[in-house]
Amino acid sequence: MSIIATPVPILSDNYAWMLRDSGSGAVGIVDPADAKAIIAALEREGGRLDLILLTHHHDDHIAGTDEVRARFNCKVVGAAADQHRLPKLDQAVVEGDKVTLGGSRARVIDTPGHTRGQINYFFPEGEVLLSGDTLFSLGCGRLIEGTAAEMFSSLRKLAALPGGTKVCCGHEYTESNGRFAITVEPNNDALKARIAEVKQQRAAGQPSVPSTMASELAANPFLRAKDEATFADIRAKKDKF
Ligand SMILES: [Zn+2]
Numbered sequence: 443m444s445i446i447a448t449p450v451p452i453l454s455d456n457y458a459w460m461l462r463d464s465g466s467g468a469v470g471i472v473d474p475a476d477a478k479a480i481i482a483a484l485e486r487e488g489g490r491l492d493l494i495l496l497t498h499h500h501d502d503h504i505a506g507t508d509e510v511r512a513r514f515n516c517k518v519v520g521a522a523a524d525q526h527r528l529p530k531l532d533q534a535v536v537e538g539d540k541v542t543l544g545g546s547r548a549r550v551i552d553t554p555g556h557t558r559g560q561i562n563y564f565f566p567e568g569e570v571l572l573s574g575d576t577l578f579s580l581g582c583g584r585l586i587e588g589t590a591a592e593m594f595s596s597l598r599k600l601a602a603l604p605g606g607t608k609v610c611c612g613h614e615y616t617e618s619n620g621r622f623a624i625t626v627e628p629n630n631d632a633l634k635a636r637i638a639e640v641k642q643q644r645a646a647g648q649p650s651v652p653s654t655m656a657s658e659l660a661a662n663p664f665l666r667a668k669d670e671a672t673f674a675d676i677r678a679k680k681d682k683f
Pocket residue numbers: 498500556575
C-alpha cells in the first residue's frame with residue numbers, strides 16, 4: 443500500500459496535490475482552490491474523489507472546496523483550530539490525529555508560523571508530506587500570523603521525517619527561493635546543484651516539486667538554520683529581498 447502524489451498546477455503558482463492510494467484506488471486532493479481545474483483533473487483520472495485535505499485557511503488553498511465536495515460528495519478534513527474560517531469540515535483534526543485514505547493513513551502535524559492553524563499531513567506509506575505553505579523547496583512560508591519561534595519549531599518537526607520524504611508544497615516558488623538561498627549560503631554545493639536542477643526542470647515546463655527532505659536538509663537555508671535567532675534573521679532578510 444502506498445500513496446502516490448502528483449502536483450496539479452492551479453491559479454498563478456499554486457499546487458494542489460492529487461493523492462492516490464495504490465492498494466484501494468482511493469483518491470484525495472489537497473488544497474483544491476480552483477474548482478474548475480481540479481474537477482477537470484479528477485475527471486481525467488477516472489472521476490473519483492474520496493477526500494479533500496486542507497492545510498490552511500488562505501483563499502488560494504481553500505476557494506474551490508465546497509464546489510469540489512458537491513461534485514464528488516467527498517469528505518473534507520482540516521484543522522480544528524481553524525474551523526471558524528475553513529469550509530465545513532467532516533473531520534476536524536489536531537496534532538497526532540490520523541486521516542485515512544483507502545488503506546493508507548496520514549499523521550497530522552501542527553505547523554504554525556505562516557498561519558496560526560496551519561497543519562501538514564504525513565503519509566508513512568509512500569513517505570509523502572503535504573507541507574502547504576510551511577516548507578517550500580529552498581524556502582518556507584512568510585510569517586503572516588505566527589512567530590519565528592513557532593515556524594522554527596514547525597520546521598524542526600518536519601526535518602525529523604525520513605530523508606526520502608517527498609516534500610509536496612503549496613507553491614512553485616523554488617527558482618525565486620534559490621536566488622535568495624544562494625545569498626545565505628554562497629558556498630553550498632548541494633544548493634548550487636539544486637538551483638541548476640530547478641532551472642532545467644522549469645525550462646522543460648516541469649514542476650520543481652516534490653523535492654525530498656534530504657535535499658531540503660542539504661540545500662534549504664531555512665531548514666538548515668541551527669537556532670531560532672539564525673532562522674529569524676534569515677526570514678527577516680528574505681522578507682526584504
Ligand atoms: Zn498561505
